[in-house]
Amino acid sequence: MITSTSNDKVKRLTQLQASSRARxxxxxFVTEGIRIIREIPGDQIQEIYCSESFYKKNKxxxxxLPVKPVLLSDAVFKKVADTKTPQGILAVACQSxxxxxxxxxxxxxxxxxxxxxxxxxxxxxxxxxxxAADITGVILSRDSVDIYNPKVIRGSMGAFLRVPFVxxxxxxxxxQKLKEKGVKTFATHxxxxxxxxxxxxxxxxxxxxxxxxxxxxxxxxEFADHKILIPMAxxxxxxxxxxxxxxLIYEIYRQKLGF
Amino acid sequence: MITSTSNDKVKRLTQLQASSRARxxxxxFVTEGIRIIREIPGDQIQEIYCSESFYKKNKxxxxxLPVKPVLLSDAVFKKVADTKTPQGILAVACQSxxxxxxxxxxxxxxxxxxxxxxxxxxxxxxxxxxxAADITGVILSRDSVDIYNPKVIRGSMGAFLRVPFVxxxxxxxxxQKLKEKGVKTFATHxxxxxxxxxxxxxxxxxxxxxxxxxxxxxxxxEFADHKILIPMAxxxxxxxxxxxxxxLIYEIYRQKLGF
Numbered sequence: 100m101i102t103s104t105s106n107d108k109v110k111r112l113t114q115l116q117a118s119s120r121a122r123x124x125x126x127x128f129v130t131e132g133i134r135i136i137r138e139i140p141g142d143q144i145q146e147i148y149c150s151e152s153f154y155k156k157n158k159x160x161x162x163x164l165p166v167k168p169v170l171l172s173d174a175v176f177k178k179v180a181d182t183k184t185p186q187g188i189l190a191v192a193c194q195s196x197x198x199x200x201x202x203x204x205x206x207x208x209x210x211x212x213x214x215x216x217x218x219x220x221x222x223x224x225x226x227x228x229x230x231a232a233d234i235t236g237v238i239l240s241r242d243s244v245d246i247y248n249p250k251v252i253r254g255s256m257g258a259f260l261r262v263p264f265v266x267x268x269x270x271x272x273x274x275q276k277l278k279e280k281g282v283k284t285f286a287t288h289x290x291x292x293x294x295x296x297x298x299x300x301x302x303x304x305x306x307x308x309x310x311x312x313x314x315x316x317x318x319x320x321e322f323a324d325h326k327i328l329i330p331m332a333x334x335x336x337x338x339x340x341x342x343x344x345x346x347l348i349y350e351i352y353r354q355k356l357g358f
Numbered sequence: 359m360i361t362s363t364s365n366d367k368v369k370r371l372t373q374l375q376a377s378s379r380a381r382x383x384x385x386x387f388v389t390e391g392i393r394i395i396r397e398i399p400g401d402q403i404q405e406i407y408c409s410e411s412f413y414k415k416n417k418x419x420x421x422x423l424p425v426k427p428v429l430l431s432d433a434v435f436k437k438v439a440d441t442k443t444p445q446g447i448l449a450v451a452c453q454s455x456x457x458x459x460x461x462x463x464x465x466x467x468x469x470x471x472x473x474x475x476x477x478x479x480x481x482x483x484x485x486x487x488x489x490a491a492d493i494t495g496v497i498l499s500r501d502s503v504d505i506y507n508p509k510v511i512r513g514s515m516g517a518f519l520r521v522p523f524v525x526x527x528x529x530x531x532x533x534q535k536l537k538e539k540g541v542k543t544f545a546t547h548x549x550x551x552x553x554x555x556x557x558x559x560x561x562x563x564x565x566x567x568x569x570x571x572x573x574x575x576x577x578x579x580e581f582a583d584h585k586i587l588i589p590m591a592x593x594x595x596x597x598x599x600x601x602x603x604x605x606l607i608y609e610i611y612r613q614k615l616g617f
Contacts, residue, residue, distance in 0.1 A: 227601075228597060228601050230592035230593070231588075231591060231597055232590075233592070256594050257593065258594055261593060262592075294617075296612050297617065329490075331491075332490060332491065333521075334489070334520060335516065337515075338604075339483050339487070339600075341598075342487050342604045345597075345605060349588075349608075349609075350612075352591075353555050353609075356555070358555035358556065
């Protein structure tokens with residue numbers, strides 16, 4: 100059992116929790132909780148860490164996992180956990196890699212494209228909402244928050260494992276590829292002439308979602324085939340970013356379901 | 359200028375920020391930022407507090423407000439502010455009081471009923487979404503979070519000033535009154551036979567929204583005239599509470615707009 104935070108494995112865990120760069124360079128991520136760990140395909144799991152007391156209480160469950168656990172004292176586990184009241188188990192697993200071509204190689208496409216999305220809670224929520232509303236893939240500009248950020252993982256309720264995604268260094272170039280594949284793009288815009296309920300969404304489409312504070316950049320807005328707005332009564336000037344995107348995602352899904 | 363945190367006014371402010379009970383007993387609330395303060399009707403504002411540096415930079419703006427400001431040293435202002443990087447101005451204002459009868463005394467009703475909603479961020483978001491989607495009033499069980507909690511106020515983007523609301527000590531009794539007024543109630547339920555898009559929402563309706571972790575209690579679910587569900591693809595088991603309610607609120611609004 101590891102009882103010191105100066106242990107190399109512990110230092111490595113702390114680094115993987117805190118730094119998206121460390122995660123990217125190692126091609127790994129860390130996730131906490133037995134439920135989500137069970138959802139990770141066995142061959143993706145590299146290491147499992149348990150607190151002493153979690154192991155004692157859940158020995159059978161832990162031993163049934165595909166990788167033998169490393170035990171940490173409760174104090175050390177609390178140090179490496181990202182949550183305030185950790186359950187007592189975490190896994191280090193390999194990041195998934197998808198190619199844009201795989202994501203686009205489908206007859207029907209409902210894509211989310213995120214430009215410079217910053218809030219990990221928002222990305223987690225949008226992955227969760229997106230999976231529930233049958234989104235087929237997510238494209239993120241490189242300056243968006245890391246999908247393997249512990250807060251994204253928690254907020255997504257496992258959707259990060261199931262929704263294919265790619266980061267792109269050149270979003271305009273990627274959008275150009277989408278155009279060539281016949282994907283129609285939609286962006287919310289205050290000057291839009293149509294609202295989101297007046298549109299019949301096509302079989303291949305992408306919803307462009309901008310930064311929480313600044314919205315989409317002019318360059319990316321220019322790429323949009325259609326500008327739409329969400330109708331609003333009252334005096335509020337905008338909706339919460341995750342709410343606005345979720346309302347649109349579900350309107351698209353409603354139409355897809357034929358209601 | 360007040361330079362000590364042991365000043366009585368400062369102590370009072372801290373109490374009003376922290377305690378819903380103190381706010382309720384005094385019939386007051388505290389809100390930060392010039393934009394929201396300008397939206398409060400002048401006769402509701404009791405006191406205005408400015409940090410020294412905010413006052414220096416914005417003297418004209420502050421002097422144009424309906425109440426003469428009390429100056430606080432920047433250090434003291436930072437202590438009483440609820441935000442991490444305060445703008446430097448806050449107001450103490452009178453709480454609004456609405457009667458259930460006033461809220462129900464309209465030809466068309468779209469109500470939100472919250473049972474034991476706990477997260478101030480969620481309540482703020484739902485007020486903001488609700489105002490944007492033409493909600494006519496909000497009813498909250500007494501054990502729900504205080505609408506004058508600073509985090510609700512911030513999240514609501516001013517909607518707390520404009521959407522009429524009542525707290526009720528006896529939610530079943532209040533729902534009975536709604537029934538007598540011809541208001542149809544809708545609750546999400548996993549066993550529902552219809553989804554939210556298969557319903558034609560009536561002119562007088564209320565959407566019942568439960569606690570974030572536990573949903574609606576059995577007693578309140580029993581009161582619902584209609585049980586509905588939000589269709590979900592994939593493997594996610596639920597949506598984020600604020601997202602789920604927002605999707606429903608906007609579906610109701612879509613129908614109201616005739617799309």
